[in-house]
Amino acid sequence: MAKRVPLEILDLTDQRYSCHGCGDCCRDFSVQLRDEDLERLEAQGWAEERGEPVTVEFRGRRYLRQRADGGCLFLQEDGLCTIHARYGFHEKPVACRLFPFNLAPDSGGTRAGLNFACQSVRANRGSTLESHRDDLRRALREVPESVAVAPPLLAGDLRAEPAEVDALTTGLDRWLGRAEVPLTIRLDGFAWLAQGIGAASFSEVRGERITELIGLLVSALPDELLHLPVDPPGRGQRKQLRQAVFARIEDPRFTDDESRPTFGAKLDQWRRSRRFARGRGEIPGLARGWAVPAGFDSVAALPKVPGTEPISDLVVRWLRSTIRGGRAWGSGYYGWSIADGVQALALNLACVGWLARAHAAGVGEAAVTLDSVGEALGRIDRASGRAVWLGSMGERLRLRYLATDDGLRRLVRSNW
Numbered sequence: 001m002a003k004r005v006p007l008e009i010l011d012l013t014d015q016r017y018s019c020h021g022c023g024d025c026c027r028d029f030s031v032q033l034r035d036e037d038l039e040r041l042e043a044q045g046w047a048e049e050r051g052e053p054v055t056v057e058f059r060g061r062r063y064l065r066q067r068a069d070g071g072c073l074f075l076q077e078d079g080l081c082t083i084h085a086r087y088g089f090h091e092k093p094v095a096c097r098l099f100p101f102n103l104a105p106d107s108g109g110t111r112a113g114l115n116f117a118c119q120s121v122r123a124n125r126g127s128t129l130e131s132h133r134d135d136l137r138r139a140l141r142e143v144p145e146s147v148a149v150a151p152p153l154l155a156g157d158l159r160a161e162p163a164e165v166d167a168l169t170t171g172l173d174r175w176l177g178r179a180e181v182p183l184t185i186r187l188d189g190f191a192w193l194a195q196g197i198g199a200a201s202f203s204e205v206r207g208e209r210i211t212e213l214i215g216l217l218v219s220a221l222p223d224e225l226l227h228l229p230v231d232p233p234g235r236g237q238r239k240q241l242r243q244a245v246f247a248r249i250e251d252p253r254f255t256d257d258e259s260r261p262t263f264g265a266k267l268d269q270w271r272r273s274r275r276f277a278r279g280r281g282e283i284p285g286l287a288r289g290w291a292v293p294a295g296f297d298s299v300a301a302l303p304k305v306p307g308t309e310p311i312s313d314l315v316v317r318w319l320r321s322t323i324r325g326g327r328a329w330g331s332g333y334y335g336w337s338i339a340d341g342v343q344a345l346a347l348n349l350a351c352v353g354w355l356a357r358a359h360a361a362g363v364g365e366a367a368v369t370l371d372s373v374g375e376a377l378g379r380i381d382r383a384s385g386r387a388v389w390l391g392s393m394g395e396r397l398r399l400r401y402l403a404t405d406d407g408l409r410r411l412v413r414s415n416w
């Protein structure tokens, strides 16, 4: 009999979700297919019925084909899925059935985290996360690699003990959960903790001493921040942030076989990337279906994201669910160590702040609203842990660069 794998549903009592049929995920996500999905699609006979292939290959992997507007080929006018309508929920590709949950195996079993690209997740609408256990368990049976694996790395090639992962998770979560601390300070403190964990010498600090270390760091907050003011980010740091945003919102389209993108498409992407690096003029094509004709200057002119209660609730729910749901490191984040993953999350936080300001500037707001934060968070989180290039050496080098001279703290502080 197959071994039953422990499934750990995100234990955040104030987080809810149900699908409200907005169709956003089908309009916006590229669906990577597993062998079982390909077999099911073939048995359903879609290619013959439509007279054209329904999948495309990209860099050695197969995806559902998309229409020219980026929507999935199976998305109907009414926002529903053709496969679902004809064959039922469980006959869709497994990625479609799982979304917005994300399965991340670790030593204790499989953690089901949440992707905040889903507007119902952001709006905290629906039933308890626990109520999705049966569907998740059924999908989990089709993802055999999502069973228990070794704990994540601490840093470098040092493997963490489960108790060490718990200690770091709990420490970060405890700080983020301190509702009496204003959002700006909580996020600054998070960036400071990320820098501290990134710089810790884990070859000398292990076991109980990790619990002591994180306890010490967290108990030093928020007072420690008063003694450690940071300057605004330098030119190079601001440039790295814009390039990080660009890397997180670019997305290949799977309308055709794009295993070899055309020269024109490559040139176009290179031009956009150059403009993000320069940071002058109008921000080019922010993202598909998200045309915001703002200039780089107007982003800089907008005040930081305000820490209103709804914004604070959203951002803190996202950070806590990312850490506790296994999406910040290990199998949920490109196999990265805790030290690297938590710094990447701090960079993502800075990216959300910058993009929220870009969105607000683009829609003509004088200050960042909850709507702009939600849009920006959705864009950044949709790529997190999925877009292969965000797990590349280039991204690690970006973090190395920002780890010096308080780069992460400066970028978070300058946007939040």
Ligand code: SF4
Binding pocket: 025, 026, 031, 064, 072, 073, 074, 075, 076, 080, 081, 082, 083, 084, 092, 093, 096
């Ligand atoms: S197959 Fe269905 S559920 Fe999956 S992306 Fe396409 S329309 Fe959406």
